[in-house]
Amino acid sequence: MTIAAHTLGCKLNYAETSDILRRFAAEGHTIVEWDSALAGNVTADLFLINTCTVTAVAEKKCRNAIRQAHRHNPEARIVVVGCAAESLKGIPGVTLVLGNDRKHLLPQLLKGDAPSLPSTPSNSPSLPFPLQYSSGDRTRVFFKIQDGCDYFCTYCAIPYARGRSHSATIEETLCMARHIADSGAKEVVLTGVNTGTFGQQHGESFLDLLRGLDAIDGILRYRISSIEPNLLTDNIIDFVAHSRAFLPHFHIPLQAGSDHVLSLMRRRYDTALYSAKLQKIKSAMPDGCIAADIMAGFNGESEEEFQKVLDYVDSLPISYLHVFTYSDRPGTAALRLGEKIPVSVRREHTARLLDLSERKHHAFIGSQLGKSRPVLWESTNHNGRMEGWTDNYIRVGRPYDAALINTVESVVLTPDNIVRVSL
Ligand code: SF4
Known part of the structure; x- marks a missing residue:
């Protein structure tokens, strides 16, 4: 077969798609570029789309990708996998839909020799954890160490799509990391949905995993792709500051800049805790980079609340922002919460946050000139x-x-x- 893949969403999805394609290639199939297949320069027998449900916009992009693939080659099989797969079932051309619990089995399923699995609505801690990683130019690898989330923030559909938090054991994860080191990769980005909950089902800790990874020969640099502020302990910050290979780069979701909105979101920290974590990082690693996710237009975020967000973010040593616009996600608690913000206001707040991010980034880069x-x-x-x-x-x-x-x-x-x- 010739296979073209398209990935939407997070680094986790990229690691998973890359892993699936590597296994297809190992079985003799040919991987072709998505854009080339759509342009008609090559023919794809199978289109693989790894989907994202984090916002309504992301889901719309998934639908468009399916329609494009079907339009360009109506004979091709279209396999839709991942977080939004179930809601995309009925679209013409889709031949197979696999949720997060089965998508890593795609190469085996197409051959008809997938192991039988218990029927689960989504990923489950009782299933073996597929340790997957991306491979591109071999300098930098995205390594999936954890999946799922137990937090159920009120706006988020991910726990429904990816199930409860689960991971492999430290020993299994280190074994795969040694394999990645043997492949020649020099930098590994640890990815997960709620990375800091790694190991909880085995009574192990994320910090112990970091210690084990730091001791592996060959890998020169690690980044932690994202970690919730309440799980970023002072011990982890101190460890990163003094480790051999962990880099001074943190991605810490903030989501809202007022305690009122954070509590509506059912986040597990307040602004005081968030500020304390950033001060701790900056005193241990003054040149460290700190990125924050922030959401514009969540229910109940009045103009006054939004001004607080701008002032609060401006006061923090944040290097840049990932800005998301709130959209209703089916099945989430936020649908029944607070006063809805008009879409035009959400967009305007998004633009103002992007401006702020630009200024913060400019200032951060300026602080590094000459170093x-x-x-x-x-x-x-x-x-x-x-x-x-x-x-x-x-x-x-x-x-x-x-x-x-x-x-x-x-x-x-x-x-x-x-x-x-x-x-
Ligand atoms: S921590 Fe909250 S926002 Fe992040 S995946 Fe879990 S429920 Fe979603």
């Missing part, structure tokens, strides 16, 4: 230049030199070598 930071060089040739990330997540470029690919070099940051990218 020397280690950069891992990647393989892509951008018109005679190569690029890489600093440890504290600034994009840097230099003239292309193949000998530098997958090596770490100290670079003094200047306005000329910084590459502006949207994050």
Whole structure:
């Protein structure tokens, strides 16, 4: 078969798709580019779409991807997997739908030799955990170490789509990390839905996993893709600050900047705790990069509340924001909560948060000019230049030199070598 894949959503989905495609390729199938298949430059026998349900916009993009694939090759099989799969079942052209509990079994299912599994509505801690990782240019790997979530924030459909928090044991996870190290990857991004809950079903801790990973030879750098503020303990911050390979780059969801809205969202922290975590990071790692997710237009977020958000975020040592616009998700508690914010206001708040993010990012980059930071060089040739990330997540470029690919070099940051990218 020739297979084209399209992935929507988070890094977890990218790791999962990459893993599925690697297993298809190992069985002799040919992987082709999605865009080439849609442009008619190559023919795909199978279109794989790994879906996202986090917002209504994400789900709409999934529908569009299915329709595009079907329009370009009505004969091809279309397999829809992941978080939004169930709600996309009836769309013309879709031949197979697999939820999160089964999508990693796709290559076996198509051969007809998948192991029998108990019927579960979604991922379950009782099933074996599929440790999956992405592979691209081999410099940087997204490693899925955890899945699912028990938090049930009122706006979020993910716990329904991905089930309860679950993971493999530390020993199993370290075994896969050694395998990734043997593949030549130098940087590993630890991904999960609620990463900090790793190990809870086995009575193990996330911090002990980090300690084990830090001792693995060959991997030079780790990033924690995201961690809830209430799970980011001072011990984890201290560990990262003094570790061999964990980088000073944190992604800590904030979601709202007022305690009233945080409680409506049923988040497990308040602004005082959030501020304390950021101060702790900055005192341990002054040049550390801190990213925050924030949601615009959640129910009950009045203009006055929104101004508090802007002031609060502005006061924090945040390097940039990931801004999401609230949308109703079926089955979530937020549908019955608070006063709805008009869509036009949600959009306006989103734009103002994006502006704030731009200013924060500019200031963060400015604070790093003239400093020397280690950069891992990647393989892509951008018109005679190569690029890489600093440890504290600034994009840097230099003239292309193949000998530098997958090596770490100290670079003094200047306005000329910084590459502006949207994050
Ligand atoms: S912590 Fe909240 S927002 Fe994150 S996946 Fe769990 S329920 Fe969703």
